[in-house]
Amino acid sequence: MRIAILGSNGQLGRDLTIALAGHQLLPLTRDDFDVADHGRARSVLTGLGPEIVINTTAYHRVDDCESQPELAYSVNALAVLNLVRVANELNATLVHFSSDYVFDGASQRPYLETSEPFPLSIYGNSKLAGEYLVRTCARKYFLIRSCGLYGKAGSRGKGGNFVHTMLRKAAAGEPIRVVNDQVLTPTSTADLARQIALVLTTEHYGLYHMTNEGSCSWCEFAAAIFEIARVDADLSPTTSDVYKTPALRPRYSVLENARLKDLGLNRMRSWRDALSDYLHENVMDAAG
Numbered sequence: 001m002r003i004a005i006l007g008s009n010g011q012l013g014r015d016l017t018i019a020l021a022g023h024q025l026l027p028l029t030r031d032d033f034d035v036a037d038h039g040r041a042r043s044v045l046t047g048l049g050p051e052i053v054i055n056t057t058a059y060h061r062v063d064d065c066e067s068q069p070e071l072a073y074s075v076n077a078l079a080v081l082n083l084v085r086v087a088n089e090l091n092a093t094l095v096h097f098s099s100d101y102v103f104d105g106a107s108q109r110p111y112l113e114t115s116e117p118f119p120l121s122i123y124g125n126s127k128l129a130g131e132y133l134v135r136t137c138a139r140k141y142f143l144i145r146s147c148g149l150y151g152k153a154g155s156r157g158k159g160g161n162f163v164h165t166m167l168r169k170a171a172a173g174e175p176i177r178v179v180n181d182q183v184l185t186p187t188s189t190a191d192l193a194r195q196i197a198l199v200l201t202t203e204h205y206g207l208y209h210m211t212n213e214g215s216c217s218w219c220e221f222a223a224a225i226f227e228i229a230r231v232d233a234d235l236s237p238t239t240s241d242v243y244k245t246p247a248l249r250p251r252y253s254v255l256e257n258a259r260l261k262d263l264g265l266n267r268m269r270s271w272r273d274a275l276s277d278y279l280h281e282n283v284m285d286a287a288g
Contacts, residue, residue, distance in 0.1 A: 001200075002050045003051065005020075005026065005027050005054045006055045007028075008027035009027075011153040011189050013027070013056045015152070015192070016054060016056070016193045020193075020200075028044065035055070036078070038078075041083065046086065051092055051093065052092060052094075052095060053094050054196075055083055055097070058097065059074075059075035059123075062101070062121060062249075065247065069122045069126070072122050073126045073129065075126075076127050076130045081133045081137065084137045085137070088138065092140070093141065093142065093200075094134065094138050095142045096143050098127050098128070098131050099123075099124065099146070100147040100184065100211075100250065101119060101250060102124050103117055103119070103250050104119070104120050105251040110215075110254040110255060113207045113258055120248035121247035135207070142196075142199060144207075144208050145208070145209050145210070146255070147184050147253055148162075148187050148221070149161070149187050150186065152189075162222075163279070166178075166222050166226070167225065167283065170234075176222065176234055178218050178237065178238065179217065180218070180237035180238065181217065184221075184253050185213070185215050185271055186212065186216070186271045186274075188271075188275070188278055190277075192210055192211075192268075194267065195260070195267050199260075204263055208259050208260060209258065211257065212274045213257070213270045215254040217237075219237040219238075221271075228275060228276050
């Protein structure tokens with residue numbers, strides 16, 4: 001298949017290029033076009049003629065979205081609508097990514113694909129708007145919600161992923177305070193990319209939750225990083241109220257891979273197994 005990957009140099013984009021290496025890939029970065037430049041995006045994609053368009057781009061600086069709502073909706077909603085229209089014209093399948101932040105975190109059990117969204121932030125609202133545009137207008141689509149992503153390429157817009165931020169702080173001997181009242185599922189982009197590669201071989205279109213299995217708080221995630229990597233760190237828990245960030249975060253944002261399981265397609269491992277492999281492949285073995 002001819003597959004265009006938008007944001008191919010990001011942490012998920014790079015793992016997708018590995019997982020989909022058996023296909024004819026059309027990797028595209030910000031240098032090729034900005035998704036908010038609708039005319040340019042349409043022109044490039046129409047010229048390439050992909051059968052699948054994978055959009056990993058987003059404006060995901062959660063706190064900045066509160067002061068830049070126009071930019072958030074421009075990238076996370078209006079640009080998505082343009083991509084939907086282009087994909088429809090090409091009779092291509094659109095793969096688009098959303099977030100656990102479309103939920104308010106009031107639940108005490110994992111959210112299903114059928115759970116009612118209720119975002120707390122501009123970022124969450126803009127991602128939900130993009131979801132509705134995909135679900136309403138796209139002819140063929142895979143809409144994927146995930147959570148707590150980390151990958152080898154890091155997340156450039158956020159200054160690196162959480163795993164490497166923790167290791168960097170520990171190496172510098174800094175005291176590390178991490179919230180213990182936000183529960184999530186850390187998810188390896190390598191695992192996510194392999195799961196997407198499997199789903200793309202089907203025509204089971206629609207909305208999916210795709211995360212590694214299990215859950216933990218951010219502080220428990222940090223503790224697991226140090227434990228597995230055998231790193232001493234001055235780690236202690238704190239609360240969300242201490243940080244007083246501009247954007248509210250859901251206190252509980254665990255997603256259940258219900259549809260994958262119903263279809264017999266779930267290949268997502270436990271989050272600790274995925275983290276262990278990631279650390280051995282990208283940190284511990286590299287350090288000798």
